[in-house]
Amino acid sequence: MKHGNSAGGGSGSSGTDYAAAWDRILKRLIAEFGHNVFQSWFARLKFDGIDNDSAILSVPTPFLRSWIRDNYQTRISAMWQEERAEVTGIDLRLRRPGQAAAQAEAVQEAKQAAKSRAEAIATEGRNRSSSSDGIPLDPRLTFDSFVAAPTNTLARAAANEIANAADGVAPRYNPLFIHGGVGRGKTHLLHAIAWEVRNKAPHRKVRLLSTDMFMLKFVSAARENDTVAFKTMLRTGDLLLIDDLQFLQGKSTHKEFGYTINALVESGKQIVVVADRPPARLEGFDERIKSRLAGGLALEVGAPDAVLRRDILDKRLEAVARDNPSLDLDEDVVAFIARNLSSNGRDIEGALNRLCHNAMHCSDKMTVEKAEMLMRDLMVARESRPVKIEWIQKIVSQVYKISRQDLVSERRTQAVVRPRQIAMYLCKTMTPRSLPDIGKRFGNRDHTTVLHAIRKIEGLISKDEMMRREIESLRRRIEDEADRDE
Structure with missing residues (x-):
């Protein structure tokens, strides 16, 4: 081992002392990061001595040096200082x-x-059901099972056009970038594209990768000095689908992803990427990559509105009923789910699964009250930014130019009844309040009156596009009121 005229050399420490310190550091790395991470990144890291107050560490490949430098150098340096205070840093080198x-x-x-x-x-051979070196396709996620709505129409249309594109035709939008919150159907569209291509053009090579798989394949290829095979795998396909891009980590993987999309776009191969945010808000990505992603077609999938939530439930109930013909959930229970779980489609399906399981295994009839109890934890997200009934009454009164006293009064003129029904509907869909609670805040009305109002507005929304937009506009104004109050 090499020892320079450093603080370490001046202290009289021997090479054996430093070697013992390095052995302790290796054990600490295993304890802190786990055996798998250690084998991937640290097992081939060698200690070659001390030079100018730095520990000389060597690795066999440039990629490994770059990865450790980007992700672990600070931590390893800190461990050295904790073991040997005179060692102020590390120097990563390639082995000759x-x-x-x-x-x-x-x-x-x-x-x-x-x-x-x-x-x-x-x-x-075992992965023939996967999307050509990608993740397995879910047979439930097809275009037929995708519930269309105004909030996802453009994204679905673009995905369908790509899936049915003729061979040899240059992509119209490349890349297609679909973004939106959790559970809005983005992954569903990726699987639907892959299934459609597989069924109609099986000769076309489609690869559907999660970002975890992208990173795993890239890291494995780099560790084995076989990045050429990785690049070839990605760039020889006809269609590359990437899920949850926001989770892609590491400068090296970001750079490789940028090279990949540039190569595919320039060669006329289609790319579809989904994420939970638009390209401009992706963290850690080079501005050129963001520009490339935004330069194709970027579309947002909006939150499911009341109509879409109900359509999702109805379609899911049809599938459940085929397997369990005896299952029967009252209309009130189904409507309650659609009203109260507005965050994302996965929560809606999860709630339905929970209620169906309970209904099949419990003799008691499923009621709205029981459903509310079973779904209480799924409704917590709505309570994170509470909306007050006073705000709803205030906004509705302002928009429809009636007084708040009229809103809670016994007046039954059309100019008052419709705004009152809308306000009750918004109270139920935007607050965790029960029907009796809402009734009390509207002139001590019975809970059946509130339920009638909610059903009335739901019916209007399903038939009248202007009413749907009116309700969404009111919802946004109420949410703005909540933001100002925080």
């Missing part, structure tokens, strides 16, 4: 090819690469 250790390392890496390729070949 002529070193015996490096030669042994190369032999081991070659064996590991051969083993990995053999395993990949053996696995390929």
Whole structure:
């Protein structure tokens, strides 16, 4: 080992002392990051001595050096200082090819690469149901099962056009970037595209990758010095689908993703990417990548409105009824789910699964009250930014130019009844209040009166586009009121 005229050398410490410190650091790395991470990144990290107050560490490949430098250098440096205060940092270097250790390392890496390729070949046959080296396709997620609504019409149309594009025709929008919150159908559209292409043009190569799989494949290829195969795998397909891009981490993987989309776009191959935010708000990505993603077609999938939530429930109930013909949920219970779980489609389906399971295994009839109790935890998200009934009454009174006293009065003129019904509907869909609670705030009305008002407005929304837009406009104004109050 090499020891320079450093603080470490001046302290009289021997190479054995530093080697012992390094052994302790390796054990701490295993304890802190786990065995799998250690084997991936630290097992081939060698301690080569101390020079100018720095610990010299070497690795066999440029990628490994870059990855450790970007992700772990600060932590390893801190561990060295905790073990040996005179060591102020680390110096990451590439091992020289002529070193015996490096030669042994190369032999081991070659064996590991051969083993990995053999395993990949053996696995390929088992993964025929996957999207050509990608994640397995979910048979439930097709265009037929996708519930269309004004909030997702444009995204669905673009996805359908891409799935049915003729061979040899240059992509109209490339890349297609679909963004929106959790549970709005973005992943559903990716699977639907893959299924449609597989059924109508099976000769076309489609790859559907999650960002986790993208990173795993890239890291594995880099670790085995086989990035050419990784690049070839990505760039020889006809259609690349990437899910949850916001989770892509690491400068190297970001850079490789940028190279990939540039290569595919320039060669006329289609790319579809989904994320939970628009390109401009992606964190850690180079501005050129954001520009490339925004330069195709970027579409937002909006939150499910009352009509869409009900359509999702009806379609899901049809599927459940095929397997369980005896299942029967009252209309009031189904409407309650659609009204109260407005955050995303997954929560809606999860709530329905929970209620169906309970209804099948409990003799008691499912009621709205019981459903509310079963779904209480799923409704917590709505309570994170509470909306007050006073705000709803205030906004509705202002918009319809009536007094708040009229809103809670016994007056039954049309000019008062309709705004009152709208206000009750908004109180139920935007607050966690029960029907009796809402009735009390509207002149001590009975809960059946509130329920009638809610059903009335739901019926109007399903038939009248102007009414739907009116309700959404009121909802936004009420949410703005909540924001100002925070």
